[in-house]
Amino acid sequence: DxxxxxxxxxxxxxxxxxxxxxxRASQSVSSRSLAWYQQKLGQAPRLLIYGAxxxxxxxxxxxxxxxxxxDFTLTISRLEPExxxxxxxxxxxxxxxxxxxxxxxxxx
Amino acid sequence: EGQLVQSGAEVxxxxxxxxIACEGSGYSxxxxxxxxxxxxxxxxxxxxxxxxPDDSDTRYSPSFQGQVTILxxxxxxxxYLQWSSLKASDTAMYYCARLSSWYVGGYYSYAMDLWxxxxxxxxxx
Numbered sequence: 001d002x003x004x005x006x007x008x009x010x011x012x013x014x015x016x017x018x019x020x021x022x023x024r025a026s027q028s029v030s031s032r033s034l035a036w037y038q039q040k041l042g043q044a045p046r047l048l049i050y051g052a053x054x055x056x057x058x059x060x061x062x063x064x065x066x067x068x069x070x071d072f073t074l075t076i077s078r079l080e081p082e083x084x085x086x087x088x089x090x091x092x093x094x095x096x097x098x099x100x101x102x103x104x105x106x107x108x
Numbered sequence: 109e110g111q112l113v114q115s116g117a118e119v120x121x122x123x124x125x126x127x128i129a130c131e132g133s134g135y136s137x138x139x140x141x142x143x144x145x146x147x148x149x150x151x152x153x154x155x156x157x158x159x160x161p162d163d164s165d166t167r168y169s170p171s172f173q174g175q176v177t178i179l180x181x182x183x184x185x186x187x188y189l190q191w192s193s194l195k196a197s198d199t200a201m202y203y204c205a206r207l208s209s210w211y212v213g214g215y216y217s218y219a220m221d222l223w224x225x226x227x228x229x230x231x232x233x
Contacts, residue, residue, distance in 0.1 A: 001170065014177070035219035037153075044203055044223040045145075045153065048212065051217035078180075088153055092218045095145065095167040097155040 002026055004089050004100035012108040019076040021103045023089035028069045033092045036065055036074045040085045042074075048087075049074065079105070110135035112142075112204050112224035119230045120194050127179075127190040128227045130204030135222075137185040138162040138168060141207040142222060144189045148200045158207065159187055194231045201226045 004028040021030055023034075031052040037045040047056045049065035052072055062077040075084055084107050089100040115129040130142065132140045144156040157168040168178070179188040187204060205220035 032215050032217040037220075039153075042165035044219075044226055045205075046223070047219055047221045050221075051212055054210070054212060054217065056219070056221060086125075086152075090155075090219070093139075095158060096169060097158075098169075099145075099155060100154040102152045 001096065002029060002091055002093070002098055004091060004098055005011075006089060006100035006103045008103060010102070010104045010106060012106050013079055014108045015079050015081055017079050019074075019079055019083070019105055021074040021076075021087055021105075023067075023100050025070045025072075025076070025091065029072075030093060031068050033068045034067070034072050035090045036063075036064075036084050037074040037088045037090060037093070038083075041089065045088065076105075081107075110206070110222055112206060112222055114202075114204060114224040114227045117228040119228070119232070121233055122194055122196055122231055124194050124231075125190070125192050126194055126229065127188050128202060128229065129186050129188050130188045130224050131184070132161075132206070133185060135206075138182050142180075142187045143205050143207055144176075144187075145203045145205060145220075146172075146200045147203065147226075153203075156189070156202075161185075161187065194229075196231050196233075198229060199231050201228050203227075 036049040039045040041096040053065045138161045143158040146154045156172045159166045163200045176188040204224040208221045220232040
């Protein structure tokens with residue numbers, strides 16, 4: 001299976017700052033099958049980005065995704081208080097998916 | 109838009125069997141794959157497997173093959189996750205999620221755009 005490694009494990013930032021989250025795959029991943037999710041404490045995950053760079057319905061444009069093959073990035077341009085959460089990348093291929101270990105974005 | 113509603117929290121003893129449910133509504137349930145995702149306490153998300161309700165085609169992650177069974181009753185738009193003999197290590201939150209596809213730029217993209225609220229399973233003697 002493809003292994004996704006997210007870094008850093010924790011990102012300590014202040015509201016208004018820019019957050020850059022990394023997701024690295026153990027082998028090449030089709031960009032169309034790379035997604036990002038946000039999970040707040042006690043809640044189910046929420047889809048943010050699919051196809052590596054396409055925002056899901058209702059997702060603010062401060063969230064953006066980029067990358068290809070083995071290196072993908074989620075950027076939050078200016079952190080809002082509600083953005084402090086855990087973020088997961090995920091890939092889907094051959095009817096199977098895997099998640100990265102997550103990056104926690106915490107208030108500094 | 110749709111929604112997925114999961115069955116309530118369960119407390120079981122090791123060795124007992126269990127089936128938890130995920131009922132879809134507000135969309136054509138038979139035409140979308142449904143995945144199960146595990147989240148152990150304080151840990152990340154793990155892909156368990158996926159089922160296509162229309163024909164019950166099921167695929168498992170190697171880590172969960174033989175450990176759980178994913179079933180569907182399409183007459184009531186409900187997907188199930190089943191254990192025949194629970195272990196303490198099965199203690200976790202379990203989510204079901206709909207796998208959607210979008211045709212963009214000449215190809216399909218896939219992601220889970222609709223999630224259930226989660227079912228907590230606690231296994232303890």
